[in-house]
Amino acid sequence: GSDKGSGDSGGSSGGVDNVTVGVIPIIDVAPIYLGQSKGFFKTRNIELKMEAGQGGAAIVPGVVSNQFQFGFSNLTSLMIAQTKNVPIKAVAAGVSTTGVQGKDFGAVVVKGASPIKTAKDLAGKKISVNTLKNIGDTVTRESVRVAGGDPSKIEFVEMPFPNMPAALDKGDIDAAWVVEPQLSTIKAAGGREVASTFVDTDPKLTIAAYFTSQKLLADKPDLVKRFTEAMNESLTYADAHPDEVRQILSTYTKIDDKARAQVVLPKWPTEINKASVQKLAELGTTDGIFASAPDLDKLLP
Amino acid sequence: MVVLKRILFVVGLPAVLFAGWFFLSEGSESFYSPPLRTILTAFGDTWKPDRLLADVVPSLLRLFAGFLLASLIGIALGVAIGLNRNLRAVMEPVLEFFRAIPPPVLVPVIMLFAGIGDGMKVIVIVFGCVWPVLLNTVEGVRAVDSVVLDTARAYGLTGPARLTRVILPSASPRIAAGLRQALSIAIILMVISEMFASSNGLGFTIVQFQRSFAIPEMWSGIILLGLLGFALSLLFRLAERRALRWYEGLRAAQRRAG
Amino acid sequence: MTTAHRGNPVLLGSAGLAGLLLIVELLPRLGLVNERYLPPTSRIAAALADEAATATFWQSLGDTLYAWAIGLLIAVVAGVLAGLVIGSVPVLRALTASTVEFLRPIPSVALIPLAVLLYGTELGSTLILVCYAAFWQVLVQVLYGVADVDPVAEETARSYRFSTWGRVRHVLWPTALPYVFTGVRLAASVALVLAVTAELVIGAPGLGKEIATAQNSDAVATMYALIVVTGALGVVINLLTRTGERRLLAWHQSIRGEVAV
Amino acid sequence: MLEVKGLRKVYSSGNREVEALRDLTFTVDNGDLVCLVGPSGCGKTTLLRCISGLLTPTGGSVKVNGNAVTGPPPGMAVVFQEYGRSLFPWASVWDNVELPLKQKKVPKARRTQLVEEALDAVGLTGTGKAYPWQLSGGMQQRVAIARAVAYEPETLLMDEPFAAVDAQTRADLEDLVRSLWQRLKVTVLFVTHDIDEAVYLGRRVVMLSSSPTVVQDELVVDLPAERDQLHTRADPKFVALRTRVYEQIQLAKKGAAVQK
Amino acid sequence: MLEVKGLRKVYSSGNREVEALRDLTFTVDNGDLVCLVGPSGCGKTTLLRCISGLLTPTGGSVKVNGNAVTGPPPGMAVVFQEYGRSLFPWASVWDNVELPLKQKKVPKARRTQLVEEALDAVGLTGTGKAYPWQLSGGMQQRVAIARAVAYEPETLLMDEPFAAVDAQTRADLEDLVRSLWQRLKVTVLFVTHDIDEAVYLGRRVVMLSSSPTVVQDELVVDLPAERDQLHTRADPKFVALRTRVYEQIQLAKKGAAVQK
Numbered sequence A: 001g002s003d004k005g006s007g008d009s010g011g012s013s014g015g016v017d018n019v020t021v022g023v024i025p026i027i028d029v030a031p032i033y034l035g036q037s038k039g040f041f042k043t044r045n046i047e048l049k050m051e052a053g054q055g056g057a058a059i060v061p062g063v064v065s066n067q068f069q070f071g072f073s074n075l076t077s078l079m080i081a082q083t084k085n086v087p088i089k090a091v092a093a094g095v096s097t098t099g100v101q102g103k104d105f106g107a108v109v110v111k112g113a114s115p116i117k118t119a120k121d122l123a124g125k126k127i128s129v130n131t132l133k134n135i136g137d138t139v140t141r142e143s144v145r146v147a148g149g150d151p152s153k154i155e156f157v158e159m160p161f162p163n164m165p166a167a168l169d170k171g172d173i174d175a176a177w178v179v180e181p182q183l184s185t186i187k188a189a190g191g192r193e194v195a196s197t198f199v200d201t202d203p204k205l206t207i208a209a210y211f212t213s214q215k216l217l218a219d220k221p222d223l224v225k226r227f228t229e230a231m232n233e234s235l236t237y238a239d240a241h242p243d244e245v246r247q248i249l250s251t252y253t254k255i256d257d258k259a260r261a262q263v264v265l266p267k268w269p270t271e272i273n274k275a276s277v278q279k280l281a282e283l284g285t286t287d288g289i290f291a292s293a294p295d296l297d298k299l300l301p
Numbered sequence B: 001m002v003v004l005k006r007i008l009f010v011v012g013l014p015a016v017l018f019a020g021w022f023f024l025s026e027g028s029e030s031f032y033s034p035p036l037r038t039i040l041t042a043f044g045d046t047w048k049p050d051r052l053l054a055d056v057v058p059s060l061l062r063l064f065a066g067f068l069l070a071s072l073i074g075i076a077l078g079v080a081i082g083l084n085r086n087l088r089a090v091m092e093p094v095l096e097f098f099r100a101i102p103p104p105v106l107v108p109v110i111m112l113f114a115g116i117g118d119g120m121k122v123i124v125i126v127f128g129c130v131w132p133v134l135l136n137t138v139e140g141v142r143a144v145d146s147v148v149l150d151t152a153r154a155y156g157l158t159g160p161a162r163l164t165r166v167i168l169p170s171a172s173p174r175i176a177a178g179l180r181q182a183l184s185i186a187i188i189l190m191v192i193s194e195m196f197a198s199s200n201g202l203g204f205t206i207v208q209f210q211r212s213f214a215i216p217e218m219w220s221g222i223i224l225l226g227l228l229g230f231a232l233s234l235l236f237r238l239a240e241r242r243a244l245r246w247y248e249g250l251r252a253a254q255r256r257a258g
Numbered sequence C: 001m002t003t004a005h006r007g008n009p010v011l012l013g014s015a016g017l018a019g020l021l022l023i024v025e026l027l028p029r030l031g032l033v034n035e036r037y038l039p040p041t042s043r044i045a046a047a048l049a050d051e052a053a054t055a056t057f058w059q060s061l062g063d064t065l066y067a068w069a070i071g072l073l074i075a076v077v078a079g080v081l082a083g084l085v086i087g088s089v090p091v092l093r094a095l096t097a098s099t100v101e102f103l104r105p106i107p108s109v110a111l112i113p114l115a116v117l118l119y120g121t122e123l124g125s126t127l128i129l130v131c132y133a134a135f136w137q138v139l140v141q142v143l144y145g146v147a148d149v150d151p152v153a154e155e156t157a158r159s160y161r162f163s164t165w166g167r168v169r170h171v172l173w174p175t176a177l178p179y180v181f182t183g184v185r186l187a188a189s190v191a192l193v194l195a196v197t198a199e200l201v202i203g204a205p206g207l208g209k210e211i212a213t214a215q216n217s218d219a220v221a222t223m224y225a226l227i228v229v230t231g232a233l234g235v236v237i238n239l240l241t242r243t244g245e246r247r248l249l250a251w252h253q254s255i256r257g258e259v260a261v
Numbered sequence D, E: 001m002l003e004v005k006g007l008r009k010v011y012s013s014g015n016r017e018v019e020a021l022r023d024l025t026f027t028v029d030n031g032d033l034v035c036l037v038g039p040s041g042c043g044k045t046t047l048l049r050c051i052s053g054l055l056t057p058t059g060g061s062v063k064v065n066g067n068a069v070t071g072p073p074p075g076m077a078v079v080f081q082e083y084g085r086s087l088f089p090w091a092s093v094w095d096n097v098e099l100p101l102k103q104k105k106v107p108k109a110r111r112t113q114l115v116e117e118a119l120d121a122v123g124l125t126g127t128g129k130a131y132p133w134q135l136s137g138g139m140q141q142r143v144a145i146a147r148a149v150a151y152e153p154e155t156l157l158m159d160e161p162f163a164a165v166d167a168q169t170r171a172d173l174e175d176l177v178r179s180l181w182q183r184l185k186v187t188v189l190f191v192t193h194d195i196d197e198a199v200y201l202g203r204r205v206v207m208l209s210s211s212p213t214v215v216q217d218e219l220v221v222d223l224p225a226e227r228d229q230l231h232t233r234a235d236p237k238f239v240a241l242r243t244r245v246y247e248q249i250q251l252a253k254k255g256a257a258v259q260k
């Protein structure tokens, strides 16, 4: 690989930095779109451009090779990367749990008629997650553990979130670990929430973060600082203006109007809750997701 | 001597390419393209017998099931469509429609009908690799020599005999071309199908490596995939040689000049 | 020769498509599948109309077609050239056979990290994947086509001392042409599939990205509408290659069997 | 009985339209041996293909034993002019000859016997295992003849079947056809461009004009039924007949030239 | 001068091994017209393909004007026995004839003239636009001949070129070949299975034995250079020559029978 192909993104012209951010087009990244439209980045001389990727597979290499200057990813993925010595560093908080049982933006749900009543009943069942060996199975196991069940017997299967409603409906899976908007979809179709997994893990759990490459951090510390500031302002603004968040969703997602009004929005604190990340790290290590314990000092700002 | 030469032909270019890769990548610092040395070490460490059994065997089973089904469907449908002009007119747009839909976006629909088990994966494989077989069969059937067809008709070679003794043999070189292409597409789709709702398989493992940033292991998986494809195509070539001996002879007899 | 009645192909083709639409309308209406996962034709059509009213849609369509066309062009040119050269030089063919077989089954999707590494989510990434996948389709077909040259025709050309180029142009090429067409038709849809998949997975702008967004947003009807658009593109593309084929291959058994007599 | 009445065939492919046959009427009695001669390109092959039901005529009708021909009638064997393309390249010589018999459900033992006899008769003993493309042109043509012979047809249509074989083999094959015809009472329609051959072989000779084609003349060959290559060809009657045919064909060609 | 010395050719494809030519030696002077006759399957086509450099002999050598033949020598045209497959189905009749001229870089105007003349000469005026597969067998064969004629070769190899045409056309084409030979001083090597034709056409006739093939006999045709179909064929010398060739071929066949 080389850095030749980086083109003009990442370059600066007339004091303005052109910055490309790799994001997943879901509700979680609403603040950055909102911040862009509010001009929080422009005032800091950052010309922002969002590129949508389907997940870490595309975003992390993009950031490492400086095709993207920043990226959005969940913390488990970032910690996995850290244990493999991928040269990246988190620079701003991404998204956090609401911390409210039964009113979070991600949960384990079952069919209305399912015999599964509580998280404890999930032991030994077939549960879908969007990515195996990632944050989904970690937090689901923790929910079961907290409820007094045996998490080691859960059978996880992998499928994209959008497919979960149908799979649950058909009985291919016993339960699904989903996030919005599918969470609302399933609930509207009579599904029942049995565990607010993020809350069970830590009521202040930071789930995802924005990150950059070590190289950019070393070469352009000023740009990174400005990005973090703008990001934080965006997060704060988004947290305070849920209606505007619901509005901005229509620009980069295709969630229909009704669902947009109903979905549970996450929290967007500006601080990465280190303790919660530490817990995620320990749980992951126990479950064997990480080869070695992640070094959070190296990863987190 | 001849055998030696043949072996040299087979391994020559790959050896050169691998050597080139080895030396060029030797000092590589890039995280995503590690030195080949590292990849090869990872290859040895990763693909132990139990791993092969757990991941490669299920993949292969799905692959064979999918490929076999696709071949049967492709040839059967291809012959029908190739022989009947009206059927061809009716079916062609519909088939083209489905052919243009990327398997990954069709997965939800297929899951709807086939669940998330091996059935779904086999269907995805079939869905993707039936096309080269189908198209080639149609073309092969349409291109059967008119004198051959007349001869068959004149001698009362009709019905099944016409199909098995005339149409299929005559179209077989093209069908073989289609099957061969289908085989490598089947491998590709095996990987794609295992990216969804899977918990084992070669594709799943490669994607898993990629996601967990085990990059040398990921590359070793890609190499394994290549080797697998190569081995399968070798097998296919053997079968093709046997089945199409007449055709190779026909062409080679006069070409090779004795 | 055949006594079977011959209908108008356009009419029959439309009938086939209409049948498909009808089935999709009826399946959910009759409750055979849940309409939340497979909406009836009418709802898909409505969603399509909504999409067609947005500028983003047309922009994405343009992006996809652009990536498709460029990628296909590169793949076809490279595939045909490589095929003719490799196919007509036996030594080359023997030398490259194993490498071709090794590289061919490596899925484009496995190359995504590499593509992103080189080009990010720009057009380049999509192009790499499209070209890589489509190239093999053309190459293999051309190789088979070259092998199909009638020895007597080839010898005729040789005996009249056709130049190498003359032999390629006047014997090899016409013989391989039917195969090239099959290759192009295969490659055209593989290129489309890969363009959309790349957009879907990498997130490069285009229909695929729109489909991904619709999927993530649970906008089922919209997702199907976009899928229909890709399918329709496939039909149009096939129509074009077929027309070209009919023009250029009028002499070939497969075509002449239909026109003559 | 084979009846051809007012047969007309126009080939139209795109821009080109060729009237290969204009108006042909003639009959062949069961057990008759009729030779068809005519200038190159006059429509002999076309006629044969219409009779064998492989080609739908543009006008007129073909009847075999009173039944209109719509597809290849049972018990009819055809030897095609394009012998090279008429053999299946994927099947060995033996299989090529045997296949139609299998289709006819002839028992295995009888099949073997028939194939062997037929290959012997055309002088190809021992080549059964070879593929057609391993044979010389004349040998290929003889395989096609062997296939028709082994089939034991009631009606045998042959389109310039001896074009690619040498004089000696040709003479042998001519005698083979005659003996076959006498022994099995098959109806034979034999297309040739060799006038001597037509007269030597046939009980009747039908001469076609050049395109657009009609029947130019017909003639009964009143030579003795027992013929042999040496004496028959020296017979003054033979010479007279061949001259008559020759003249007619000359006339046919001239007619065409004038029409143009 | 064309020299064939000790030529041997063994076809070996897998299980089957056929010695098509055993030991052939003969020469053809520049400007000579030599006819080759021999039983079907004796290796005439094989010989021609070796001479034209399309086939590598197993042993012996072929030299044209002193140069060993390794590929098709310049100025040589070949008419193949498989005329149907030798024409390019994707090119019209005109293009089929013109293509070799284009390859030879003949200027456009001259090309048009040559093609027209050649098509006229073989009696195919006006069929230029048709595709080969729209023509009758004899017409296809004449296209192949026209292609060779238009090429204006120094050496012309013809492999049973008149097998598919009618007697009259055949006679015309025979005269065409002779006049071409006299006018352009081309060296002609003509394979035929028709003994009369060989004697009528050739200045020399080379007879091949049946397989394994050697030169059985050679004979100079001492008929006057001016020949015509009527008188020459009636000439007692002609009849004597043809009888001699016939006997030799009979002998060749017997020899083969004895060897077996």
Ligand SMILES: Nc1ncnc2c1ncn2[C@@H]1O[C@H](COP(=O)(O)OP(=O)(O)OP(=O)(O)O)[C@@H](O)[C@H]1O
Pocket (backbone or CB within 6 Å): B253, B254, D133, D134, D135, D136, D137, D138, D139, D164, D165, D166, E011, E012, E013, E018, E019, E020, E038, E039, E040, E041, E042, E043, E044, E045, E046, E047, E081, E193, E211
């Ligand atoms: N490609 C081949 N493979 C194997 N054997 C062959 C091949 N081509 C020809 N032969 C054999 O070589 C011998 C001579 O064949 P060739 O075609 O030269 O004969 P020919 O004299 O031209 O006969 P004809 O007059 O029938 O055309 C035959 O016995 C034939 O079976």
Ligand SMILES: Nc1ncnc2c1ncn2[C@@H]1O[C@H](COP(=O)(O)OP(=O)(O)OP(=O)(O)O)[C@@H](O)[C@H]1O
Pocket (backbone or CB within 6 Å): C260, D011, D012, D013, D018, D019, D020, D038, D039, D040, D041, D042, D043, D044, D045, D046, D047, D081, D193, D211, E133, E134, E135, E136, E137, E138, E139, E164, E165, E166
């Ligand atoms: N498929 C076709 N399409 C168009 N024209 C054709 C086709 N087949 C034959 N013809 C034309 O029909 C006429 C008669 O052809 P046919 O093959 O019947 O002649 P033939 O008497 O068998 O000649 P030959 O003795 O040369 O074989 C010719 O002028 C030929 O060009």
Ligand SMILES: [Mg+2]
Pocket (backbone or CB within 6 Å): D044, D045, D046, D081, D159, E136, E137, E138
């Ligand atoms: Mg004919």
Ligand SMILES: [Mg+2]
Pocket (backbone or CB within 6 Å): D136, D137, D138, E044, E045, E046, E081, E159
């Ligand atoms: Mg020959």
